[in-house]
Amino acid sequence: MESLQLLLDGFATALTPVNLLYALVGVTLGTLVGVLPGIGPAMTVALLLPVTFSVPPASAFIMFAGIYYGGMYGGSTTSILLNTPGESSSMITALEGNKMARRGRAAQALATAAIGSFVAGTIATALLVVAAPLVVEFAISFGPEDYFALAVLAFTAVSSVLSRSVVRGLASLGFGLVIGLIGIDEQTGQARLTLGIPELLGGVEVVVVAVGLFALGEALYVSSRLRHDEPQIIPVGRAFLGRSDWSRSWRPWLRGTALGFPFGALPGGGAEIPTFLSYSIEKRLARGIAREEYGKGAIEGVAGPEAANNASAAGTLVPLLTLGLPTSATAAILLAAFQQYGLQPGPQLFDHNPALVWGMIASLFLGNLMLLVLNLPLAPLWARVLHVPRPYLYAGIVLFAALGVYALNASWIDLVVLYLLGLLGFAMRRFGLPVAPAVIGMILGPMAEIQLRRALAIGAGDAAVLVRSPIAATLLGLALLALLAPLVRKLAVRRSGSG
Amino acid sequence: MSAHEEPEAGRGTGAPEGAAGGPAVPAATSSPPGVPGPAPDGPPGRGWRRPELALALVVLGLGVFVLAGTADVTAAGSGIGLGPRFFPIIVGSALLLIGVFYVADVLRGGHGDPEEGEDVDAGARTDWKTVALVSVIFLAFAGLVDLLGWIIAGALLFFGLSVTLGATRRLRAGAIAVVLSTLSYLAFVKGLGVTLPAGLLSGVI
Numbered sequence: 071m072e073s074l075q076l077l078l079d080g081f082a083t084a085l086t087p088v089n090l091l092y093a094l095v096g097v098t099l100g101t102l103v104g105v106l107p108g109i110g111p112a113m114t115v116a117l118l119l120p121v122t123f124s125v126p127p128a129s130a131f132i133m134f135a136g137i138y139y140g141g142m143y144g145g146s147t148t149s150i151l152l153n154t155p156g157e158s159s160s161m162i163t164a165l166e167g168n169k170m171a172r173r174g175r176a177a178q179a180l181a182t183a184a185i186g187s188f189v190a191g192t193i194a195t196a197l198l199v200v201a202a203p204l205v206v207e208f209a210i211s212f213g214p215e216d217y218f219a220l221a222v223l224a225f226t227a228v229s230s231v232l233s234r235s236v237v238r239g240l241a242s243l244g245f246g247l248v249i250g251l252i253g254i255d256e257q258t259g260q261a262r263l264t265l266g267i268p269e270l271l272g273g274v275e276v277v278v279v280a281v282g283l284f285a286l287g288e289a290l291y292v293s294s295r296l297r298h299d300e301p302q303i304i305p306v307g308r309a310f311l312g313r314s315d316w317s318r319s320w321r322p323w324l325r326g327t328a329l330g331f332p333f334g335a336l337p338g339g340g341a342e343i344p345t346f347l348s349y350s351i352e353k354r355l356a357r358g359i360a361r362e363e364y365g366k367g368a369i370e371g372v373a374g375p376e377a378a379n380n381a382s383a384a385g386t387l388v389p390l391l392t393l394g395l396p397t398s399a400t401a402a403i404l405l406a407a408f409q410q411y412g413l414q415p416g417p418q419l420f421d422h423n424p425a426l427v428w429g430m431i432a433s434l435f436l437g438n439l440m441l442l443v444l445n446l447p448l449a450p451l452w453a454r455v456l457h458v459p460r461p462y463l464y465a466g467i468v469l470f471a472a473l474g475v476y477a478l479n480a481s482w483i484d485l486v487v488l489y490l491l492g493l494l495g496f497a498m499r500r501f502g503l504p505v506a507p508a509v510i511g512m513i514l515g516p517m518a519e520i521q522l523r524r525a526l527a528i529g530a531g532d533a534a535v536l537v538r539s540p541i542a543a544t545l546l547g548l549a550l551l552a553l554l555a556p557l558v559r560k561l562a563v564r565r566s567g568s569g
Numbered sequence: 570m571s572a573h574e575e576p577e578a579g580r581g582t583g584a585p586e587g588a589a590g591g592p593a594v595p596a597a598t599s600s601p602p603g604v605p606g607p608a609p610d611g612p613p614g615r616g617w618r619r620p621e622l623a624l625a626l627v628v629l630g631l632g633v634f635v636l637a638g639t640a641d642v643t644a645a646g647s648g649i650g651l652g653p654r655f656f657p658i659i660v661g662s663a664l665l666l667i668g669v670f671y672v673a674d675v676l677r678g679g680h681g682d683p684e685e686g687e688d689v690d691a692g693a694r695t696d697w698k699t700v701a702l703v704s705v706i707f708l709a710f711a712g713l714v715d716l717l718g719w720i721i722a723g724a725l726l727f728f729g730l731s732v733t734l735g736a737t738r739r740l741r742a743g744a745i746a747v748v749l750s751t752l753s754y755l756a757f758v759k760g761l762g763v764t765l766p767a768g769l770l771s772g773v774i
Contacts, residue, residue: 296735468726
């Protein structure tokens with residue numbers, strides 16, 4: 071029950087007027103930016119990172135928690151009212167959600183998404199409170215070889231799960247690893263891959279990479295094939311649920327939560343698999359009217375995936391906070407935010423900075439509640455954001471991307487690097503390479519290197535040290551499995567196809 | 570990992586009905602800068618004329634670059650080969666391997682699916698003129714921001730981009746540009762204490 075006491079202390083931190091204000095600003099900004107078309111949660115967090123530069127750490131993370139959850143809420147509004155979201159985690163919501171909206175049930179779709187997100191977010195955050203101390207206790211004995219194996223698992227899992235083609239996922243990972251190599255080697259002080267440019271000695275900042283790949287990359291990609299016709303946005307009133315909608319929604323919410331949380335906590339799990347699983351489970355379980363409506367806008371198909379989506383967001387925080395292991399692009403950027411303050415998430419963070427960690431977790435509960443209050447009555451307001459003319463929207467995205475990057479060092483070289491990364495992001499979108507492995511590779515790569523060298527130094531250069539601990543051996547085995555599974559499946563498909 | 574297939578299937582069904590299309594719809598092919606010979610619209614060609622090949626070759630080249638670029642990094646004070654070159658060699662070799670597989674995949678006709686999005690016309694041809702204009706405007710901004718200051722350069726950036734992307738009412742675009750760049754300057758400099766260049770307006774603000 072120690073964690074309960076710590077959580078209460080966390081609430082004491084989060085409930086101060088100043089921090090409540092930061093949480094409110096966070097959820098509002100997060101929702102506002104998240105609703106904007108073309109901007110998913112990862113880009114929302116990346117674009118808003120500079121806003122927290124001059125805020126003290128505890129408040130900054132309370133604000134960040136709000137931005138994170140707010141961005142998720144905003145994304146579902148976009149997919150219900152506008153369809154075809156760019157963010158893969160909201161894609162499933164659009165399936166039934168947009169059809170519901172077209173049949174005049176936009177208010178119910180938004181309401182079941184908002185309330186479902188609230189229910190899932192609250193339960194999943196409670197699970198986070200229970201799970202985090204357990205993982206910390208387990209991870210306290212981790213040696214460098216275990217951390218290295220963990221990073222390798224994250225690399226292969228995120229590369230093979232997020233992409234239809236493993237080689238494209240790995241190529242994206244490779245881009246990230248190379249970017250992570252640029253700069254001075256921390257252990258020997260040697261400059262690597264800096265091309266003689268002194269500004270690169272400190273390495274490329276994560277904000278530049280995230281904003282370049284996401285914001286500028288998206289803007290360039292959209293400008294290459296911008297839809298010029300007016301987008302069809304479905305008008306909506308205040309979001310609400312009728313009695314029958316409630317009784318049809320609550321079970322999918324709970325099932326979605328149960329799916330989303332564990333998948334979010336797994337390396338490479340992300341939100342895509344649980345949302346899709348939830349969608350197909352609800353489809354299978356549908357009876358009566360739900361069965362008839364499925365495919366034409368059934369509320370179950372919005373309630374379940376939306377809950378799974380938010381629960382996985384909370385699940386992602388378990389490995390992030392306890393192990394320093396990002397399992398999604400958004401989590402990778404959150405990790406970068408921690409590093410910005412000189413904090414390294416992991417077991418030590420819970421020891422050294424309990425006020426900060428638990429304050430952030432407590433504010434997740436508060437942020438969720440704020441989002442519910444903010445989203446139900448204000449749905450029509452958010453819907454109006456969708457009408458922003460696209461030329462202004464993307465010009466604005468680029469302006470704020472430039473602002474965030476320039477504010478780092480006031481250096482125009484950063485802007486050029488930002489542009490080059492934008493080009494890379496453009497090419498990756500154009501050819502269907504997932505962006506998340508690059509971001510994770512860039513952030514986790516240097517950590518993997520340090521742990522690898524540390525482990526090998528302990529083992530006096532003997533590579534067998536990497537598999538000596540059973541944990542490391544298991545994790546590396548799983549990493550290999552993640553790489554080979556799609557290959558095996560392809561072979562199996564080929565065999566059954568020909569046979 | 571049987572669940573692996575799910576997101577793809579989801580992606581397939583998630584596609585809007587009709588023209589925008591799912592994963593199976595071939596990409597409108599067009600060349601990235603530096604690759605001569607625009608391919609015609611329609612199903613992507615096979616072999617050496619695929620634009621994606623350029624990206625695959627970039628991966629391969631990056632592997633060479635990492636291996637060659639760290640060749641001059643001396644491993645000071647490490648007897649067991651764990652110096653600053655150790656990890657780059659792993660990354661570089663991995664990239665070479667990935668690059669070979671990627672090139673082979675592209676040559677055999679494999680292709681990634683262009684990302685879908687709210688504002689993306691997945692069936693459209695790549696509009697290189699707009700991309701080039703956006704690039705020029707952005708790089709000009711990068712070069713001029715110190716001289717002109719944030720407010721002027723930012724306003725020009727926003728105005729240029731919005732007009733390039735199809736804003737028809739220039740007066741309105743200009744007004745929004747000035748308001749946005751001024752407000753962002755005031756919010757960041759006065760509100761958050763971030764340093765932005767005042768440039769030409771340094772006496773005024």
